[in-house]
Amino acid sequence: MKHYTGLIERYRGRLPVSASTPVIALGEGNTPLIELKNLSRLLHFDARILVKFEGLNPTGSFKDRGMTMAVTKAVEAGSKAIICASTGNTSASAAAYAARAGITSFVLIPEGKIAFGKLSQAMMHGAVVIQIRGNFDDGMRLVQEVARDVPVTIVNSINPYRLQGQKTAAFEIIEELGDAPDFHALPVGNAGNITAHWIGYSEAAALATATAPDNMSFSDKRVFSSKRPMMLGYQASGSAPFMRGEMVTHPETVATAIRIGHPMSWTQAWKVREESSGWFGERSDEEILQVQKLLARHEGVFCEPASATSVAGVLRDLEEGRIPSGSTIVCTLTGHGLKDPDTAIAQSSRPVSVDATRQAIESVILSNMD
Numbered sequence: 253m254k255h256y257t258g259l260i261e262r263y264r265g266r267l268p269v270s271a272s273t274p275v276i277a278l279g280e281g282n283t284p285l286i287e288l289k290n291l292s293r294l295l296h297f298d299a300r301i302l303v304k305f306e307g308l309n310p311t312g313s314f315k316d317r318g319m320t321m322a323v324t325k326a327v328e329a330g331s332k333a334i335i336c337a338s339t340g341n342t343s344a345s346a347a348a349y350a351a352r353a354g355i356t357s358f359v360l361i362p363e364g365k366i367a368f369g370k371l372s373q374a375m376m377h378g379a380v381v382i383q384i385r386g387n388f389d390d391g392m393r394l395v396q397e398v399a400r401d402v403p404v405t406i407v408n409s410i411n412p413y414r415l416q417g418q419k420t421a422a423f424e425i426i427e428e429l430g431d432a433p434d435f436h437a438l439p440v441g442n443a444g445n446i447t448a449h450w451i452g453y454s455e456a457a458a459l460a461t462a463t464a465p466d467n468m469s470f471s472d473k474r475v476f477s478s479k480r481p482m483m484l485g486y487q488a489s490g491s492a493p494f495m496r497g498e499m500v501t502h503p504e505t506v507a508t509a510i511r512i513g514h515p516m517s518w519t520q521a522w523k524v525r526e527e528s529s530g531w532f533g534e535r536s537d538e539e540i541l542q543v544q545k546l547l548a549r550h551e552g553v554f555c556e557p558a559s560a561t562s563v564a565g566v567l568r569d570l571e572e573g574r575i576p577s578g579s580t581i582v583c584t585l586t587g588h589g590l591k592d593p594d595t596a597i598a599q600s601s602r603p604v605s606v607d608a609t610r611q612a613i614e615s616v617i618l619s620n621m622d
């Protein structure tokens with residue numbers, strides 16, 4: 253088998269690259285699809301829920317799928333610097349891919365509202381980190397204004413190459429399951445990822461009806477599906493413009509990754525909902541954290557708070573019968589739990605402290621055995 257180098261090589265025939273494109277890759281993509289077997293037993297739901305664990309990408313989030321494409325195309329066009337506004341994960345990914353490409357990255361982050369793991373990544377990869385006294389939406393506006401005057405390439409999801417890279421998650425799911433699932437649920441911030449998945453599913457469904465041309469690579473031919481899933485987009489209640497039907501001026505949520513009041517892919521996401529017959533939903537911070545903990549405790553899957561929003565949404569909609577029993581549902585877990593250690597530790601019980609003696613250890617063990 254060929255050494256896996258990343259999603260651009262794997263899906264080359266489905267992406268806007270040529271033989272001479274200088275691919276900037278870190279082995280992104282190819283993430284596991286994990287069935288929630290323990291939660292199914294524990295919570296008695298009669299459906300198949302699988303999580304696509306995007307936290308296992310090189311910088312720990314799904315952003316790497318889009319960033320490998322965006323930075324590759326920026327370098328191909330001769331760009332020497334990239335810029336983004338970010339709630340954290342985009343900045344971590346941009347910083348890493350810029351480092352790999354040998355170009356400069358500028359990242360605008362909301363001061364005090366970014367998880368520590370993400371900040372450490374942007375700093376370690378050598379990004380110029382600009383903390384703004386404002387939120388993501390302010391940063392996004394500023395990035396667009398600045399990029400008009402200064403030669404920097406924007407790598408937020410308004411860069412169309414980002415969505416091209418991110419659509420490959422849908423291809424992987426179809427390859428693993430043999431077809432598209434009935435439902436696909438994602439946490440929604442800017443709504444770029446839900447839009448990208450819909451592009452991927454739509455291309456795969458279109459391929460099934462078209463005849464595959466001879467020059468297609470093997471993987472291109474495999475990725476087709478008989479149907480498209482219903483797309484479900486879930487938001488945190490304090491930051492839910494799609495539920496309010498309008499932009500939110502002061503978004504607030506413990507899930508800082510999706511603390512976004514002015515989604516960039518607003519129009520596209522409404523179209524996805526309509527075309528897929530899906531819906532948007534919201535969950536409180538408490539529900540989100542509860543499900544984050546459930547996944548960690550009972551499935552061994554540690555995702556960040558924002559990511560748990562997709563599973564929290566699906567569990568409720570299953571319970572209420574909105575999602576029919578017997579359905580196959582894929583939930584994207586967008587980022588790794590290690591991104592946000594503070595939130596994880598704050599909701600866990602403190603470790604016991606004992607003297608360094610055998611007796612002390614044995615007494616802790618005995619008091620914790622069933």
Ligand code: AN7
Nearest residue numbers: 338339341342441442443444445586587
């Ligand atoms: C873990 O990093 O917008 O709906 O600046 O980090 O495509 O925006 C992050 C978004 C979900 C929402 N889960 O995805 C950023 C940023 C996690 C995220 C989302 C984000 P979109």
